[in-house]
Amino acid sequence: MILLSDIELLRGGRHLLDGADLRVHLGQKVGLVGANGSGKSSLFLLLQHQIHADRGDMSYPQDWRIASVEQETPDLKSSVLDHTIDGNAEYRQLELRRHSAELEGGEALAHWHHDFDSIDGYSTPSKAARLLAGLGFDEAAQTRPVASFSGGWRMRVNLARALLQPSELLLLDEPTNHLDLDAIVWLERWLNRYQGTLLVISHDREFLDNVVSAIAHIEHNKIGSYQGDYTSFERQRGEQLMQQQSIYEKQQVQREHLQKFVDRFKYKASKARQAQSRIKALEKLQAVAPIYASNGYSFEFYEPTALSSPLISFDRVKVGYGDTVVLDQIGLNLLPGSRIGLLGRNGAGKSTLIKLLAGVLDPITGHIEQGRHLSVGYFDQQQLEALDLQASPLLHIQRLAKQETEQQLRDFLGRFGFAGVRAKAPVGPLSGGEKTRLALALLVWQKPNLLLLDEPTNHLDVDMREALVIALQEFSGAVVVVSHDRHLLRTVVDDLYIVQNRRVEPFEGDLDDYQLLQLGGFDEQPSPEQEEDIPLVKDGGGREERQQRKRLAAAFRQQTGNHRKRLKVLEEQIHQQQIQLDKLASKLTDPGLYQDDQQDQVSELSRKHGEGKIKLEELETNWLKLSDDLERQTIVFEQKYG
Numbered sequence: 001m002i003l004l005s006d007i008e009l010l011r012g013g014r015h016l017l018d019g020a021d022l023r024v025h026l027g028q029k030v031g032l033v034g035a036n037g038s039g040k041s042s043l044f045l046l047l048q049h050q051i052h053a054d055r056g057d058m059s060y061p062q063d064w065r066i067a068s069v070e071q072e073t074p075d076l077k078s079s080v081l082d083h084t085i086d087g088n089a090e091y092r093q094l095e096l097r098r099h100s101a102e103l104e105g106g107e108a109l110a111h112w113h114h115d116f117d118s119i120d121g122y123s124t125p126s127k128a129a130r131l132l133a134g135l136g137f138d139e140a141a142q143t144r145p146v147a148s149f150s151g152g153w154r155m156r157v158n159l160a161r162a163l164l165q166p167s168e169l170l171l172l173d174e175p176t177n178h179l180d181l182d183a184i185v186w187l188e189r190w191l192n193r194y195q196g197t198l199l200v201i202s203h204d205r206e207f208l209d210n211v212v213s214a215i216a217h218i219e220h221n222k223i224g225s226y227q228g229d230y231t232s233f234e235r236q237r238g239e240q241l242m243q244q245q246s247i248y249e250k251q252q253v254q255r256e257h258l259q260k261f262v263d264r265f266k267y268k269a270s271k272a273r274q275a276q277s278r279i280k281a282l283e284k285l286q287a288v289a290p291i292y293a294s295n296g297y298s299f300e301f302y303e304p305t306a307l308s309s310p311l312i313s314f315d316r317v318k319v320g321y322g323d324t325v326v327l328d329q330i331g332l333n334l335l336p337g338s339r340i341g342l343l344g345r346n347g348a349g350k351s352t353l354i355k356l357l358a359g360v361l362d363p364i365t366g367h368i369e370q371g372r373h374l375s376v377g378y379f380d381q382q383q384l385e386a387l388d389l390q391a392s393p394l395l396h397i398q399r400l401a402k403q404e405t406e407q408q409l410r411d412f413l414g415r416f417g418f419a420g421v422r423a424k425a426p427v428g429p430l431s432g433g434e435k436t437r438l439a440l441a442l443l444v445w446q447k448p449n450l451l452l453l454d455e456p457t458n459h460l461d462v463d464m465r466e467a468l469v470i471a472l473q474e475f476s477g478a479v480v481v482v483s484h485d486r487h488l489l490r491t492v493v494d495d496l497y498i499v500q501n502r503r504v505e506p507f508e509g510d511l512d513d514y515q516l517l518q519l520g521g522f523d524e525q526p527s528p529e530q531e532e533d534i535p536l537v538k539d540g541g542g543r544e545e546r547q548q549r550k551r552l553a554a555a556f557r558q559q560t561g562n563h564r565k566r567l568k569v570l571e572e573q574i575h576q577q578q579i580q581l582d583k584l585a586s587k588l589t590d591p592g593l594y595q596d597d598q599q600d601q602v603s604e605l606s607r608k609h610g611e612g613k614i615k616l617e618e619l620e621t622n623w624l625k626l627s628d629d630l631e632r633q634t635i636v637f638e639q640k641y642g
Contacts, residue, residue, distance in 0.1 A: 308371025
């Protein structure tokens with residue numbers, strides 16, 4: 001096991017750890033979390049003996065092989081596949097010995113084959129190719145020089161190198177930052193099969209939920225240990241924070257913001273699977289509300305000066321670069337309040353669509369109509385590169401707000417973590433997360449009514465991600481977002497669109513469906529039971545066939561009519577039950593109820609509130625089951641008869 005005892009660690013004269021303890025068992029998968037700058041990456045350096053503790057003891061088995069992701073990749077001429085295999089030093093060393101073993105023959109050659117087989121040398125090239133394929137490199141890309149790829153893709157190569165290395169301890173520092181959703185899902189499956197001990201730094205809560213069984217949290221120079229996934233950690237930590245009176249007042253201030261977020265999950269969904277995702281996200285939010293209330297960030301998007309409806313619409317738009325068409329026949333109609341998440345593999349055209357919406361790219365053909373009051377707020381990673389590294393956050397905002405006082409601007413920047421001297425410090429030395437916060441602050445100040453966000457959570461810690469989620473929930477304009485952060489997508493997005501094969505089309509399903517599709521585990525064919533429910537009809541465009549389809553459609557509507565009526569009844573029951581719960585909750589929050597001897601009344605109100613919540617959950621479950629059944633039947637019918 002890994003054992004850290006009474007560790008003190010100073011970097012740059014600042015305490016990162018002081019009297020910290022940590023115990024990680026053999027084969028355990030642990031998520032390492034904490035605010036940016038708390039010492040997570042330094043702890044990895046300590047485990048690799050690249051730095052040394054100022055006090056305390058650290059131990060783990062001496063024969064452990066440690067694999068980690070290199071942070072730099074030189075401009076290499078070697079191919080992606082060869083460079084990945086180079087990460088397995090044992091394999092390369094045995095390869096060098098092969099020629100001499102063959103010359104000696106006999107026992108020497110037998111020993112060589114035994115050693116080569118013991119490290120799975122014969123399958124190493126194919127393993128490397130599969131790793132790269134899972135991380136997004138097709139067969140042609142694997143043969144290209146490493147130098148021909150951008151920094152983000154080189155980090156994928158480095159990740160593949162680390163995964164290919166034989167190891168007893170795997171250290172991963174923000175492995176999802178440069179991955180799209182498809183690659184993240186693949187990585188989760190790989191890590192779940194990994195037999196060694198894993199320590200992973202990540203701000204992606206859903207990734208942690210799917211991979212780890214314990215959390216190590218760095219806070220106040222200590223390391224707290226929690227059993228369970230990230231959601232369980234938040235719940236445990238939330239219970240601890242609830243006991244701290246110091247956060248009580250701030251919780252009350254945040255209550256209204258959190259309630260607005262919760263209100264979006266009242267049953268108005270039209271698709272059962274998306275509704276299910278919202279319920280799960282809501283349950284997590286309710287469990288960890290104290291953590292959100294205690295974090296260091298609080299901001300909201302300003303109300304747009306004016307709104308148009310639609311804000312922007314596309315009609316048969318084609319876009320690309322030069323003679324290369326990336327997307328064709330795009331049709332979109334963005335209204336105030338639209339919440340769209342874009343899905344698709346890297347290179348499919350998601351960022352191209354965002355640039356087209358932002359006006360960075362012009363269409364090749366087609367018509368784009370912009371609303372009179374359209375005001376676009378556009379964020380991508382290039383916004384960070386455009387920051388003036390010599391200027392301070394305060395100077396950046398002053399360039400946009402020449403009429404505001406310095407104190408007003410300082411108050412505004414403080415919500416994004418730039419308080420005191422940090423507001424006047426140069427931007428250059430800031431971390432990626434801090435630069436992202438500044439770019440978002442500049443975006444907020446401009447009061448857009450259409451937000452275009454291309455991977456906005458890269459480098460952001462969990463607290464800032466949650467602040468962004470809540471702010472987006474309250475935003476009255478439209479949002480189009482590309483993100484590999486599934487928690488953000490589940491809690492912000494109402495409609496999913498898939499970008500593939502040069503098309504942009506609505507995706508009927510939720511993120512779980514999309515993940516199954518990418519993993520090849522989603523059965524698009526109806527079950528035998530569903531086959532029996534609907535009679536077969538031959539394809540064809542003749543009059544007889546069209547009339548038969550109309551008759552079948554009418555029969556289908558009649559067949560599912562009771563489902564639809566029952567859904568409306570359930571929706572009304574849910575609405576009424578929520579009203580009753582709100583009334584009970586209002587009574588329970590009345591301070592006068594607790595001043596006199598009214599314990600019996602308090603108990604009775606609490607009992608009714610608890611029973612009401614159970615009844616509401618039952619109604620919602622029934623609604624989901626019925627709606628899911630109706631949606632499934634509809635999909636089968638439309639697949640067969642259009």
